[in-house]
Amino acid sequence: MDALHAWAWRPDGPAPAMADGPLSGFVLGVKDVIDVAGMPTxxxxxxxxxxxxxxxxxxxxxxxxxxxVIAGKTRCTEWALNDPAPTISPFDADRTPGGSSAGSAVAVATGGCTATLDTQTAGDVVRPAAYNGVVGLKPTAGWATTAGGRAVAPSIDTLGVLARHVRDAAAVAAAIADGPALFAPPGRAAAPRIGVLRDPFTDRVGDAVRACLARAVRAFSAAGADVHDVSTGxxxxxxxxxHRVITFAECASLHRRRYRDHAERYGPRARELIERGLGTPARDLQEAGAVRRDAAERLGSLLEGLDALLVPAVPEPAPPRATTGDSRLQIxxxxCGLPSLALPAGTAGPLPLGVQLVAARNAEPELIAAAAWCERVLGS
Known part of the structure; x- marks a missing residue:
């Protein structure tokens, strides 16, 4: 175990030699819910x-x-749920590194690896990225198979990537995808069309996050982006x-038998989630599904006219370690299965802050190009 508790497992013996290929020279971590041959999950x-x-x-x-080269497995929260992982923030030991991909974010932030392969069901990639000053890419739902991983909520779970830079996250995703061109590392893209979301749900953020977003908007506008306010309806x-209804119900279904026999060995937040999921009425699940379908359709229509929607990544800088942070701005x-990306955008004291870019389904080319342009403007 390293000093920051980022790594769960490392391969025995000497490191394997670098191989030829588009990721030659990349040293990767893999979240400990995804199988790596020769290491436990x-x-x-x-x-x-x-x-x-x-x-x-x-x-x-x-x-x-x-x-x-696979450097090892990175630590995560229990079952990729909400009980904090043992990982320590490299920016403030009393603050959370986020979750569920806590070890991955810290491994990337501290230079332990080039990038990591992760999963997102709520904000498991985007939130730790924002708290640790790295890039977090969560592509369109279904972009790559989640086989060989341990599910949280199968209808929502999506693979994602954490990296220091947009180009590295894009390169890792391109190596996984069936259509690698969707994630080709971008060149010098034109100034993007960015919609700044104004909505009561996303406007409830702290002063540091509000100021960070305003600085980013000013910088993008000054650099030539077409930036304008939008609302979703x-x-x-x-x-x-x-999301809470669907996630809790699907997760509880997966854990039903194990939880019946070993409830006392689950963490308190996992127990609460599973208990709530086990009590979900079928009618509530049906209504939640209808909300999901309607929102996906309407958000998709809005996003078709934009390269990216700009929203806060998190409502506040990283909170104390007793929690993994607030996931509502990622959910x-x-x-709705939309691709999103967390981008470093400043600090509040020693703590990193990030913004979040969201795009239409399967619009990864636009999202990656917009994110790379924004990254250059912000000097990330």
Missing amino acids: RCGSPLTAPDPAAADAPAVARLRAAGA VDLAAVHAA PWTL
């Missing part, structure tokens, strides 16, 4: 077996085939509530 839980995985998850196999609070886009 423990999901941060004492209820999992220590036996090593027999084979790589398909996404990991593609990364190796592209020339990447969607009740984002209802979308957030629908609407995750539930």
